[in-house]
Amino acid sequence: MTLIVNGExxxxxxxxxxxxxxxxxxxxxxxxxxxNGDFVPARSRAATxxxxxxxxxxxxxxxxx
Amino acid sequence: MRxxxxxxxxxxxxxxxxxxxxxxxxxxxxxxxxxxxxxSLRREAARLREGQxxxxxxxxxxxxxxxxxxxxxxxKEAVTTAHMAREIFATHWIKLEVIGEADTLQPDVFGxxxxxxxxxxxxxxxxxxxxxxxxxxxxxxxxxCKVLMPWGAPIGSGRGLNNVFGxxxxxxxxxxxxxxxxxxxxxxxxxxxxxxxxxxxxLLNTAVAKAGDxxxxxxxxxxxxxxxxxxxMAGPMEPRDMAAPSTPVLGRANxx
Numbered sequence: 625m626t627l628i629v630n631g632e633x634x635x636x637x638x639x640x641x642x643x644x645x646x647x648x649x650x651x652x653x654x655x656x657x658x659x660n661g662d663f664v665p666a667r668s669r670a671a672t673x674x675x676x677x678x679x680x681x682x683x684x685x686x687x688x689x
Numbered sequence: 690m691r692x693x694x695x696x697x698x699x700x701x702x703x704x705x706x707x708x709x710x711x712x713x714x715x716x717x718x719x720x721x722x723x724x725x726x727x728x729s730l731r732r733e734a735a736r737l738r739e740g741q742x743x744x745x746x747x748x749x750x751x752x753x754x755x756x757x758x759x760x761x762x763x764x765k766e767a768v769t770t771a772h773m774a775r776e777i778f779a780t781h782w783i784k785l786e787v788i789g790e791a792d793t794l795q796p797d798v799f800g801x802x803x804x805x806x807x808x809x810x811x812x813x814x815x816x817x818x819x820x821x822x823x824x825x826x827x828x829x830x831x832x833x834c835k836v837l838m839p840w841g842a843p844i845g846s847g848r849g850l851n852n853v854f855g856x857x858x859x860x861x862x863x864x865x866x867x868x869x870x871x872x873x874x875x876x877x878x879x880x881x882x883x884x885x886x887x888x889x890x891x892l893l894n895t896a897v898a899k900a901g902d903x904x905x906x907x908x909x910x911x912x913x914x915x916x917x918x919x920x921x922m923a924g925p926m927e928p929r930d931m932a933a934p935s936t937p938v939l940g941r942a943n944x945x
Contacts, residue, residue: 630732649735654744656730656773661765663772681732683773684740685747687714688729688757689704689844689872689894 625676642669693814697724704894721907757784764804786818794844798825809833821855838871845895847875877913884917
């Protein structure tokens with residue numbers, strides 16, 4: 625299925641947000657996630673199903689003012 | 690100084706953006722003596738992993754982090770970013786920015802108050818980036834903010850304190866609330882001026898990061914903030930319009 629990951633279309637096979645992170649090679653990264661604009665806590669990723677066309681945001685610490 | 694029951698030695702809060710290199714950032718933070726640095730959240734590319742390296746660097750500095758919601762233009766974006774920041778940085782602190790105007794990056798104070806109310810109710814400890822408006826300040830305090838951060842001038846402008854009258858009024862109106870000038874500082878003299886007004890601290894970034902030598906400028910800012918605070922505590926003299934001789938007039942020899 626096609627997901628929009630950080631604004632880019634990606635083809636992956638995954639049933640949950642947690643699976644998607646593994647498939648996208650973020651398994652061991654410190655990241656926070658949002659699905660279709662809503663925050664999904666790390667503890668809820670495995671129980672969060674995803675479907676074709678979902679938008680996933682994956683963010684990490686960065687420089688800030 | 691205490692911010693949300695955390696005691697801090699330094700009255701300088703330093704941003705971590707726009708430094709020539711990670712090594713210079715680290716050295717500037719150390720030279721500044723800052724106990725708090727601001728950080729953000731941005732999209733992470735799986736291959737580059739820039740965020741992972743940055744976060745390692747910050748953790749090694751042993752300073753407290755104040756995550757921001759920079760770039761958020763709506764209440765929803767800001768609140769969602771705050772939730773993400775709380776999980777990643779394991780802190781209830783959030784520098785709340787809800788931007789209302791793209792050229793001046795001035796806060797949308799209506800959205801700011803709404804977001805602050807939502808976040809305070811959820812247990813966040815909110816540091817609102819605001820204009821120096823007294824009524825907005827009242828609303829933020831009512832919402833639960835225990836720190837206020839009025840701008841000195843637009844972010845990254847280096848113009849100093851654009852409205853000294855307004856900042857002074859805010860200080861007088863909220864004697865018990867920690868007040869931090871956030872944004873617009875370009876020179877150590879600007880930072881000292883904020884402290885001389887009785888402000889509790891200064892948050893700055895570009896003035897250090899974009900200096901020819903950020904490490905030296907970080908130290909200069911720290912010294913200016915310390916001097917400005919000491920001057921405020923010492924009780925400055927009242928200015929006057931006409932000269933007043935400092936040398937005694939009495940006892941002056943008649944040499945005509």
